Structures are given as C-alpha cells and as structure tokens.
Amino acid sequence: MSKDNQILEEFTSKEYEHGWSVNYEADEAPIGLNEDIIKWISTKKEEPLWLLEWRLKAFKTWKTMTEPSWANVKYPKVDLQSLRYYSAPKQSNKPKSLDEVDPELLQIYERLGINLNEQKKLQGIAVDAVLDSVSVGTTFKATLSKLGIVFCSFSEAVKEHPDLVKKYLGSVVPMTDNYYAALNSAVFSDGSFCYIPKGVRCPMELSTYFRINAANTGQFERTLIVAEDEAYVSYLEGCTAPQRDENQLHAAVVEIYAAKNAEVKYSTVQNWFPGDKNGKGGIYNFVTKRGICAGDYSKISWTQVETGSAVTWKYPSCILKGDNSIGEFYSVAVTNNYQQADTGTKMIHIGKNTKSRIVSKGISAGKSQNSYRGQVQVMKRADNARNFSQCDSLLMGDRCGAHTFPYIDINNSSAKVEHEATTSKIGEDQLFYCNQRGISTEDAVALIVNGYAKEVLNQLPMEFAVEAQKLLALTLEGSVG
Amino acid sequence: MLSIKNLHASIEGTPILRGINLEVKAGEVHAIMGPNGSGKSTLASVLAGREEYEVTEGEVFFKGKDLLELAPEDRAREGVFLAFQYPVEIPGVSSTNFLRTAVNQVREYRGLEALDAVKFLTMMKEKMKLVEIDQKLLSRSLNEGFSGGEKKRNEIFQMAMLEPTLSILDETDSGLDIDALRIVSNGVNQLKSKDNATIVVTHYQRLLDYIVPDFVHVLYKGRIVKSGTKDLALELEEKGYDWIKEAIDSEATV
Ligand SMILES: Nc1ncnc2c1ncn2[C@@H]1O[C@H](COP(=O)(O)OP(=O)(O)OP(=O)(O)O)[C@@H](O)[C@H]1O
Numbered sequence: 058m059s060k061d062n063q064i065l066e067e068f069t070s071k072e073y074e075h076g077w078s079v080n081y082e083a084d085e086a087p088i089g090l091n092e093d094i095i096k097w098i099s100t101k102k103e104e105p106l107w108l109l110e111w112r113l114k115a116f117k118t119w120k121t122m123t124e125p126s127w128a129n130v131k132y133p134k135v136d137l138q139s140l141r142y143y144s145a146p147k148q149s150n151k152p153k154s155l156d157e158v159d160p161e162l163l164q165i166y167e168r169l170g171i172n173l174n175e176q177k178k179l180q181g182i183a184v185d186a187v188l189d190s191v192s193v194g195t196t197f198k199a200t201l202s203k204l205g206i207v208f209c210s211f212s213e214a215v216k217e218h219p220d221l222v223k224k225y226l227g228s229v230v231p232m233t234d235n236y237y238a239a240l241n242s243a244v245f246s247d248g249s250f251c252y253i254p255k256g257v258r259c260p261m262e263l264s265t266y267f268r269i270n271a272a273n274t275g276q277f278e279r280t281l282i283v284a285e286d287e288a289y290v291s292y293l294e295g296c297t298a299p300q301r302d303e304n305q306l307h308a309a310v311v312e313i314y315a316a317k318n319a320e321v322k323y324s325t326v327q328n329w330f331p332g333d334k335n336g337k338g339g340i341y342n343f344v345t346k347r348g349i350c351a352g353d354y355s356k357i358s359w360t361q362v363e364t365g366s367a368v369t370w371k372y373p374s375c376i377l378k379g380d381n382s383i384g385e386f387y388s389v390a391v392t393n394n395y396q397q398a399d400t401g402t403k404m405i406h407i408g409k410n411t412k413s414r415i416v417s418k419g420i421s422a423g424k425s426q427n428s429y430r431g432q433v434q435v436m437k438r439a440d441n442a443r444n445f446s447q448c449d450s451l452l453m454g455d456r457c458g459a460h461t462f463p464y465i466d467i468n469n470s471s472a473k474v475e476h477e478a479t480t481s482k483i484g485e486d487q488l489f490y491c492n493q494r495g496i497s498t499e500d501a502v503a504l505i506v507n508g509y510a511k512e513v514l515n516q517l518p519m520e521f522a523v524e525a526q527k528l529l530a531l532t533l534e535g536s537v538g
Numbered sequence: 539m540l541s542i543k544n545l546h547a548s549i550e551g552t553p554i555l556r557g558i559n560l561e562v563k564a565g566e567v568h569a570i571m572g573p574n575g576s577g578k579s580t581l582a583s584v585l586a587g588r589e590e591y592e593v594t595e596g597e598v599f600f601k602g603k604d605l606l607e608l609a610p611e612d613r614a615r616e617g618v619f620l621a622f623q624y625p626v627e628i629p630g631v632s633s634t635n636f637l638r639t640a641v642n643q644v645r646e647y648r649g650l651e652a653l654d655a656v657k658f659l660t661m662m663k664e665k666m667k668l669v670e671i672d673q674k675l676l677s678r679s680l681n682e683g684f685s686g687g688e689k690k691r692n693e694i695f696q697m698a699m700l701e702p703t704l705s706i707l708d709e710t711d712s713g714l715d716i717d718a719l720r721i722v723s724n725g726v727n728q729l730k731s732k733d734n735a736t737i738v739v740t741h742y743q744r745l746l747d748y749i750v751p752d753f754v755h756v757l758y759k760g761r762i763v764k765s766g767t768k769d770l771a772l773e774l775e776e777k778g779y780d781w782i783k784e785a786i787d788s789e790a791t792v
C-alpha cells in the first residue's frame with residue numbers, strides 16, 4: 058500500500074532518466090558483419106572450437122534467412138553492416154573478483170541503483186551485470202556455489218562448465234529458429250548462465266541487469282537457465298540504455314529448461330530508451346525467449362513489464378512437453394508517443410493435462426501502436442489440455458491503437474481453451490472522481506493504470522513491482538489532460 | 539463560507555444553470571430539492587470543477603477564494619467534497635489504497651506530513667465505525683461490483699476520511715435501505731460542526747428528518763425559485779412541484 062505513494066512521490070522528471078552514457082575505454086571489434094568478425098569475437102573470448110563452429114553454422118543459415126515482416130510494426134531497416142558486434146569495457150587484467158572490477162564500471166551501475174558490491178548486499182538479490190556486450194561482475198557467487206548453483210556470465214560458463222553449456226545451448230531455441238535468433242547465435246558476446254542442481258531451491262532472486270552504453274553497438278546477449286528435477290529459481294532481468302538519436306539494435310535470446318517438478322519464474326522489467334517525443338532514436342528490441350517444461354509437473358512462468366524500446370518484437374513462449382506441466386505468461390506492455398510493440402506468447406501443449414494461462418494488459422497512449430499476438434497450440438496427444446487467455450487493452454487518447462491477434466490451433470478434442478478480451482479507455486469520469494478526492498490527474502492516471510495492471514504486477518517480486526509501477530507512471534506522464 | 543452569485547453554466551452550448559444565488563455559512567445545512575433535470579447535479583459538478591461544464595457568467599467564492607479559478611483537485615484540497623450521485627468504479631484499485639493517496643495529497647497541500655501506514659489504518663478503523671462500513675468492502679476494488687447502497691455508504695466513508703469543510707451530498711439517500719439511511723445520516727450528523735457546512739441534494743423529505751436542514755431551496759430550470767425552512771420540504775412532499783412550476787412558468791410567459 059505504501060508502495061504507491063512512494064512511487065508517486067518519486068516521479069518528477071519527464072525525461073528518460075537513464076539517458077546518460079559514460080566514456081570508458083572500450084575493446085571493440087571492427088564495424089561490420091562477416092565470418093572474420095565472428096572469428097574475431099570467438100578468439101577474443103578464447104572460446105573452444107565447437108562454439109566457433111556453432112556460431113559459423115548459425116551465421117551460414119542466417120545469411121539465407123530474411124527479416125520477418127509479419128509483425129504489426131513499421132521501422133526503417135537496420136543496416137547490419139554498419140554495426141559493431143563486440144564492445145567491451147577495457148579492463149587491464151580480467152577481474153577475479155568484484156574487488157578487481159574497474160570502479161568506473163561499478164559506478165555506472167551505482168547510477169542505475171544497482172549495487173554490485175557484495176558487502177552492501179543488494180536486498181539479497183544476486184546480480185550479474187552486463188554492460189554493452191560483456192558481463193561486468195556477478196555478486197553472491199560464493200554463497201550460491203555452496204548450494205551447487207552456478208550463476209555467472211555466459212563466457213565464464215563456457216570456460217568453467219563447457220559440458221552444461223554444450224548440452225543446453227540451442228536446445229530450446231534452435232540456432233535456426235528465426236532471423237534474429239540466428240543472428241544472435243552467430244554473434245552473441247555474453248549474457249548470463251544459471252544452473253540449479255537437482256532438489257535445490259535457489260534462496261535468493263537471481264538478477265541480470267543489461268545496459269547498452271557504446272554507440273552503434275548491437276547488443277546480443279544470451280541467457281540460459283537450467284533447472285534440474287525439483288529445482289526452483291526466480292530470475293529477474295532489467296534493462297536500460299543511454300539516450301541517442303540513432304536507433305540501436307538489441308536482439309537477445311533467452312532459453313529456459315525445466316526438468317521434472319522444476320519451477321522457473323522469469324521476470325523482466327524492460328526500460329530500453331523508447332526514442333524521444335517525436336519518435337527519434339530508441340532501441341529496436343527483437344528478442345526470442347522460450348522455455349521448455351521438459352519434465353512432468355514442471356512449471357515456467359514469464360512475467361514482463363515492457364515500457365521501453367522504440368520497437369518491441371517479443372514472444373516469451375512455453376513448450377509444455379512434460380505431462381501436467383504448466384506455462385504462464387503475464388504481461389503489461391505500455392506504449393507512448395511513437396512506440397510500437399508487438400508482443401505476446403506461444404503456449405504449445407504437447408504433454409497430457411498441460412495447463413497454460415495468459416494474462417496480457419496492453420496500454421497505449423500518444424500515437425503508439427500496441428499489439429498482442431498469442432498462439433495456443435494443442436497437439437494430438439495433449440489430452441485434457443487447458444488454456445485461459447485474457448487480453449485487455451487500455452487506450453489513452455484517440456490517436457493510439459490497440460490490436461489483438463489470437464491464434465488457436467487445436468488438434469485434440471478434449472482441450473478446453475478460453476479467450477477473453479476487453480478494450481477500455483481511461484474515463485473522464487474516473488479522472489474527475491480522483492481529482493475530486495484531491496488526487497492530481499497525473500497520480501490518478503498512475504493509480505488507474507496500476508490498478509488495471511495489478512494482476513500482472515502482483516506476479517513480480519516486491520522490489521521489482523515497485524520499480525515497475527514507477528515506470529508505468531513515468532512512461533505515461535503527460536499523456537492525459 | 540460559500541458564496542454563489544448569478545452563476546450561469548452550460549454544457550455543449552446548452553445553458554443548464556441560469557443565475558444561481560446561494561450563501562452558505564459555516565455550521566449550516568442547506569437542502570436543495572427540485573424536479574428531475576432541474577440542474578441539481580450540474581450545480582454540484584460545477585462547484586466541484588468538472589471541466590465539461592462551462593461557466594458563462596457569475597462568481598463563486600469559497601472561504602474567500604475564487605473557487606472557479608481552482609483546479610478540481612485543489613478545490614478538494616481546499617475542503618470541497620462531493621458525494622457523487624453515481625460513484626465511479628476503478629478496477630484494481632482498493633478503496634484503502636485510493637483513500638491513502640487522496641488523504642496524503644490533501645495533507646500535503648495543507649502542509650501536513652503524510653500519514654504512515656499505521657496512523658492511516660488507525661484513522662480508517664475509527665471512521666469505519668461512523669458509517670458502519672465493512673473492512674471487506676474497503677479491500678475490494680473501488681466501487682467495482684458494489685451494490686447501489688454500498689457505493690453511497692462508501693461515499694460518506696470517504697467524506698469522513700477527508701474531513702471536508704463543505705460537503706455536497708448528491709442524492710446520497712437514493713439506494714439506501716431504511717437502516718442504512720439512518721446509519722449514514724447519523725454519520726453525516728456526527729461529522730457536522732460549527733466550522734463546516736453541508737449541502738444535501740435530495741428528492742425525499744424522509745432524509746431531512748435525519749439530517750435537519752436550516753434552509754431548503756427549490757431548483758427549477760437552473761434557478762433557485764423558492765427558499766424556505768424545513769417546512770418547505772414538508773409542503774413539497776405533500777403538494778409536489780406543480781404549484782411552483784405553474785407560478786414560475788406563468789411568470790415567464792407574461
Ligand atoms: N451533455 C449534455 N448535453 C445536453 N444536456 C445535458 C447534458 N448533460 C446534462 N444535460 C441536461 O442538464 C439538465 C440538468 O441535469 P442534472 O443532472 O443537473 O439534473 P438533476 O437536477 O440533478 O436531476 P435528477 O434529479 O434527475 O438527478 C438535464 O436536463 C440534463 O438532461
């Protein structure tokens with residue numbers, strides 16, 4: 058309850074508050090995209106040969122693919138040859154622990170309110186921070202490793218746990234899955250890796266914070282989460298980027314593997330720079346996220362709060378392979394000014410008695426376009442599959458758009474699929490009612506919007522929920538009245 | 539406290555209020571009656587600052603301030619409270635949360651520090667007794683799925699929480715059952731003091747048995763056409779509005 062007020066008091070600035078960049082010495086790949094660049098990256102990262110081969114194979118396939126155009130978004134083509142595919146903050150010697158990490162880099166994260174210093178213990182959340190393409194440092198490593206939990210940067214995992222990486226990399230999102238996933242597979246530079254062994258409940262939230270800093274750099278991270286039998290983990294992902302006039306490309310891949318009885322919760326608060334009021338600049342966010350409930354009774358739950366990016370193309374999905382497995386997708390996507398979002402989920406029911414639940418809350422303001430795209434697929438042997446989908450749209454003003462594209466594909470007659478959709482507007486009478494009780498219009502909008510998105514926000518861990526509420530309010534500031 | 543002079547207001551070009559004059563002093567209760575569509579809710583909305591209505595003439599002073607110059611939220615913070623004839627639903631926002639935001643914004647405006655959770659809940663408990671409202675109702679989404687009577691009771695609960703100097707109750711009695719009418723009226727009476735004032739809009743004399751008015755006004759075609767004491771309400775109950783309408787309408791045609 059105190060959350061709201063705290064948040065309402067905090068938002069005073071109308072500008073994107075993370076829009077600063079820092080000049081640090083960087084270790085960069087030459088601009089452009091070709092086999093040599095991929096070899097350059099792989100060498101730079103001292104990768105094993107199998108991984109280089111994997112990358113090159115992905116690149117080969119990618120060259121035969123074309124950029125998808127089915128999404129309800131319009132943007133000028135990105136010139137992939139003009140981008141830089143690797144940019145790392147220069148650190149004289151590789152840091153062995155956080156104490157050795159360049160203080161200037163730690164300061165970047167301090168400014169974002171993320172503390173990598175283990176002494177200060179960020180509310181008991183273990184953080185892996187990724188700046189541009191490279192992981193800067195991971196907190197709480199020792200505490201976690203006592204439980205056999207691996208939580209580290211992707212590059213480190215390649216070195217320390219090559220067998221695990223080799224086993225699961227590309228097992229959920231094949232390198233050839235789609236245009237952006239293939240590109241990511243070819244050029245990804247870092248990301249986070251997380252492994253929870255059998256029977257272990259991860260005692261703290263694991264968190265990755267992504268920040269793009271360098272100009273003209275694509276960010277291609279790769280996240281891989283593996284939960285063995287009976288394991289549990291809650292994973293958070295946060296994102297910011299500096300304010301720049303040019304558009305920047307972000308194409309990540311996230312893979313989740315849940316074995317028997319395992320549960321993985323993945324929460325995102327995405328706040329990439331959305332571009333300015335006139336639609337200039339902003340991040341193109343083309344992300345592939347997918348989880349597989351491989352074991353019986355496993356569960357994967359995606360929660361996302363999407364407030365940033367100029368263009369968002371994102372469909373966190375669940376493959377429900379294990380019998381009695383459960384997939385969930387809770388989403389709030391806000392668009393304002395000229396932002397465009399095409400986001401949703403895919404629930405693929407393969408196992409028996411599998412259940413999925415989709416709650417999508419779109420909020421559009423300004424001249425933005427907000428689309429929900431969801432697919433529920435029930436395969437032949439998925440007896441008694443259940444899906445419930447709820448897709449709501451909230452419009453603010455009459456120059457924005459909300460669209461829903463539900464696709465349902467059922468191949469088993471015992472399936473039960475329910476779909477509900479509503480579209481509403483923030484009413485003048487709601488705002489006046491709030492005003493009449495002494496609440497300012499801006500705070501009234503925040504209150505109404507947070508009320509509307511409550512079902513989704515409730516899924517987030519406490520600290521994230523606070524940040525998310527604040528972001529919703531900030532994103533929509535000035536959109537009414 | 540409240541001084542309305544020659545107030546004219548229209549909506550979408552249609553004049554609704556056509557020269558309202560009304561003086562309300564601290565400690566007083568005024569009842570406004572009048573046939574459907576005569577402009578009672580419009581008057582309440584204009585005082586509260588609803589933007590759809592355009593004030594075309596006249597002035598309104600509240601505690602010495604030009605009320606019409608103030609934004610709706612500032613009017614509320616100055617102490618104007620409107621119990622809506624049709625309270626609005628806000629899904630996903632609990633009454634508790636809503637009120638906490640409201641109370642603290644009003645306090646901030648008045649230079650008071652925000653109430654922490656404990657103090658706020660203590661205050662809530664105390665005011666809940668006043669209108670005998672159930673805790674369960676307050677943890678639900680504001681007005682969503684509330685029965686007509688529950689909504690009205692919740693309006694008076696909000697009034698108790700916000701401690702206004704001028705309360706305008708727009709047909710708060712409609713929709714209340716017999717017991718609720720007594721309870722809610724009792725609540726309103728307990729909130730009365732020599733420093734605040736109440737305007738009750740109603741169709742029924744019955745409410746005025748509980749909340750006894752110092753003055754009764756009849757609004758017709760956007761004007762106050764008759765004022766009197768509580769006896770006027772009794773007379774209206776007995777005779778209806780026709781005699782007043784006839785007198786006014788014949789005057790107008792002459
Ligand atoms: N948007 C509008 N356009 C035109 N006329 C309107 C509009 N809104 C309200 N009115 C009219 O204004 C008049 C006054 O309405 P108001 O709600 O103030 O009446 P009231 O006295 O409160 O009636 P009741 O006793 O039924 O509550 C009515 O005739 C109504 O139809």
Ligand SMILES: [Mg+2]
Binds near residue numbers: 578579580623708709
């Ligand atoms: Mg009315």
